[in-house]
Amino acid sequence: LIRVCGPIIQCQLLETALLNILNFQSLIATKAARVCIAAENDAVIEFGLRRAQGVDGGLSAARAAFIGGCAGTSNLQAGQQYEIPVSGTQAHSWIMFFEKESEAFQIYAKALPNNCVFLVDTYDSINGLRRAIKVAKQLQKDGHEIIGVRLDSGDRASLSIETRRMLDKAGFPNAKIVCSGDLDEFTIAEMKRRGAKIDIWGVGTRLTTGQPDAALGGVYKLGAVRAPHEQWQYRIKLSGESAKTSCPGLLQVRRFHQLDHRFIADAIYEIDHVVSEPCVIVDLGNETHTEIPARTEYSDLLVPIFRYGELIYRVPGIEASRGYARKQLRRAPPAILRLNKSRAYKVGLERSLHELRSRLIARAREQRD
């Protein structure tokens, strides 16, 4: 929730820009968090620029993915512009440029002896791995260690197990296995379930575009208007679907939490209406009431950012935003973070706001011409 308060024309000018930025970047940060949850403690690198929706779609996706938990991006411009760690490995075209795969590895190793992640699947992953190990041994004699190898196609759960075995046996227990190619939170979770030995995940298209949800449906609604020196008049938009009817008023979000800081539920309330104690939260879908016991700990989430046109908020660096997101995710009920059969987090209207909304719905329906 964001609250914008100001002269109507200025507020209207902000609408599309705010929606565009928030809808898309929230979508990608959420997707990144899901992918990182599936990857457990492994590093996830955002790899999707070539399939992103526009150049700046790729750029802002890299930023949002980092905040959502990714460890880096292959997008160099995002790295430069937002100070996100960049990383990447060899491309297939590097391998294909040479007549033989082993030659491609050797020449790369000569040029960048301390930065070798050999891409082994151009012709056949296991044969490629054998050739990579041969070059890695030569490098080792010269005093360098490979970083690892990358598997980009085929049955990577099985391949990674065999790759780990071969690398260990050849004396490279610290070599990392990078996995990429058509990944998302579900394929990663499935590979984990099958015992895949992957250290780093490169996730592209479905992370950078949010597939299968290419858009988050955030809206920007007028909640109240007032003439100079007068009272606020609340406003509402009706809809056949209850959840699509807008919320009137100047809104704030109260997040209740347990003593161990775990989140319980969020109540949206109107700032000029008294929040009942105990607080009753009304679900917008099924109208059920949830009572939060009196004296439950809470925090109000909205903080002022601009006031009278001045930025009054210390904008955190991207690392701090990422740390904040990680901390908040740790406080969320585990059941809402599950990839399958997840429970919805409890969010609803505080009772006074729900009553205000009901009165306004009735009044709007009775409106005379």
Place this chain on the structure above:
Amino acid sequence: LIRVCGPIIQCQLLETALLNILNFQSLIATKAARVCIAAENDAVIEFGLRRAQGVDGGLSAARAAFIGGCAGTSNLQAGQQYEIPVSGTQAHSWIMFFEKESEAFQIYAKALPNNCVFLVDTYDSINGLRRAIKVAKQLQKDGHEIIGVRLDSGDRASLSIETRRMLDKAGFPNAKIVCSGDLDEFTIAEMKRRGAKIDIWGVGTRLTTGQPDAALGGVYKLGAVRAPHEQWQYRIKLSGESAKTSCPGLLQVRRFHQLDHRFIADAIYEIDHVVSEPCVIVDLGNETHTEIPARTEYSDLLVPIFRYGELIYRVPGIEASRGYARKQLRRAPPAILRLNKSRAYKVGLERSLHELRSRLIARAREQRD
């Protein structure tokens, strides 16, 4: 298909930019064409900036949607930058700003008497329509005609039929009915089937982001390399899936057509290999052969754009690109343009290229270390 030929480093630098631009804009132009086919001869306006993937995602989507067949966009920057017609109607916030809906219509009509498309669903579409008609009659007395009304929610197929009836009865047979809200080619086709009386469709999120296909999976592959003054050496990347194994060589596309210009099939061929006559096209999925009768008309699709760093192609204006797309779509077999149970267009490798590819696959598999 695009062919890039040049020093390897330069070709590599182009990879990500070309893929990003072509994958995304082809996706959206295709989606727009599908939406326009569903809308039959009605105008479709692109409405999706607030849900687009980044600001420039919205901008390039507006451009691609116009080329794919849309009549305009609500994105003012795209209008200015690409000379795409812009249009839009009232926002809900305009209506909600006033205490009464009729007041919102009246004040709008006073300010823009020749540009009224009243948004009628803020409280109740039929009541809103009644109020809009009242204001339209007043406008008419003053010598102005409304352009129309917009339905943004509810059962718009039924609502549009009732709206048409009420507008006609009130003496506004030329008033247009604009429909918007969660539309795509399938919802439009379904509303058409139910007899909806819509003149203009405003399509947002699912057009601008391509949902449910948020990305087109185009790739950029090395087909051949050569040292100065030497012969081309063909290159291939293998994959467990036949269709994902790359195509070697310097490629061109030959599109065969009937005497009435209707497309028959496309053959991808290698420019230094003789195209057999009759041409045999090998399907990459199931390896079936299709023979194109000798002396069938064709055109080769790739034309030079840059040569030795110079632009040698006259870049068409956006209207010309749009006209070209429309003309090409009219020449496509109708069965491939159906929204449901569509047939795939026949595309495959010309036989000599298929043989070259098979030889290279065998050789890559036998590669010695």
